[in-house]
Amino acid sequence: MTFTVRHLLTYTLLFTVLFIIGLFSGFDFITTTILSHNSKGFDLIMSVLTKWAEWPVIVLSLTLSFYVLGRKGWFWAAAFAIEGLIIQGAKNWFNWPRPAVKFPEFVRTIDGNALSQWKAFPSGHTAAVFFATAIIFSLWQTKWPRIFRIILLLLAFLVAYSRIYLGQHSFEDVLAGGLAGLWLYWAFHKLFQHKNWLES
Numbered sequence: 001m002t003f004t005v006r007h008l009l010t011y012t013l014l015f016t017v018l019f020i021i022g023l024f025s026g027f028d029f030i031t032t033t034i035l036s037h038n039s040k041g042f043d044l045i046m047s048v049l050t051k052w053a054e055w056p057v058i059v060l061s062l063t064l065s066f067y068v069l070g071r072k073g074w075f076w077a078a079a080f081a082i083e084g085l086i087i088q089g090a091k092n093w094f095n096w097p098r099p100a101v102k103f104p105e106f107v108r109t110i111d112g113n114a115l116s117q118w119k120a121f122p123s124g125h126t127a128a129v130f131f132a133t134a135i136i137f138s139l140w141q142t143k144w145p146r147i148f149r150i151i152l153l154l155l156a157f158l159v160a161y162s163r164i165y166l167g168q169h170s171f172e173d174v175l176a177g178g179l180a181g182l183w184l185y186w187a188f189h190k191l192f193q194h195k196n197w198l199e200s
Contacts, residue, residue, distance in 0.1 A: 003137040008186050011130075015179050022171055030171040031099060034164045035106040042165070043110045050113075050162040052155050053129035061132035068139045075197055076135055079188040080128075087127045087180060091119040099167045107167035115167055123169045126177030127184070129159045134185035 022030055058080065066073035098120040100107045109115065133156045137149065160178055163169040169177075192198045 003134050015175055019175055027172045032106050046162040046165045049158050053125040053159045057129055057132040061135040064139050072198055083131050083184045087124050094121045096121040113166050120173045122180050123163050123173040123177030125163050126160045126174045127181035129156045130178045130181030131185050
């Protein structure tokens with residue numbers, strides 16, 4: 001396993017620093033600043049990047065799980081389903097407004113991106129992409145090029161940014177989503193490790 005507690009704490013620290021920046025700068029200020037800086041070209045790029053979390057990275061993580069673990073890959077498939085239920089439950093519980101409701105003067109309608117109104121917190125896309133990326137890192141083979149790991153991590157953060165840029169989430173939503181994805185991964189990882197379910 002190459003996703004260690006050091007990685008978890010490093011990314012948690014990074015999200016914590018971003019949270020502190022949000023506290024001092026204002027979460028709404030960061031969100032509206034991102035929404036205010038846009039272009040047609042960037043609209044297209046962000047619209048494509050955000051789809052990485054909708055199914056490609058999920059399929060990649062689960063395919064890799066079955067490739068490396070065989071039938072035990074079903075444990076990660078089940079974990080992913082439970083992660084989705086937890087995040088959706090949190091969305092329904094908090095039912096926070098999205099930028100289209102909070103900042104209608106800043107949010108634009110971008111072709112192909114229907115704007116949601118509520119259930120913003122936490123960001124499901126961000127939670128899913130960090131959960132899936134952590135699974136991939138945990139199964140990483142040393143013979144695979146390191147550049148792929150860098151690309152996957154960059155894509156995860158770009159998905160988080162795209163959710164704000166596209167007017168689907170606020171800054172605090174993606175921070176919570178990223179942290180939730182990482183810590184839910186770690187909880188399942190420790191459970192599987194404790195039960196020896198992934199051992200050969």
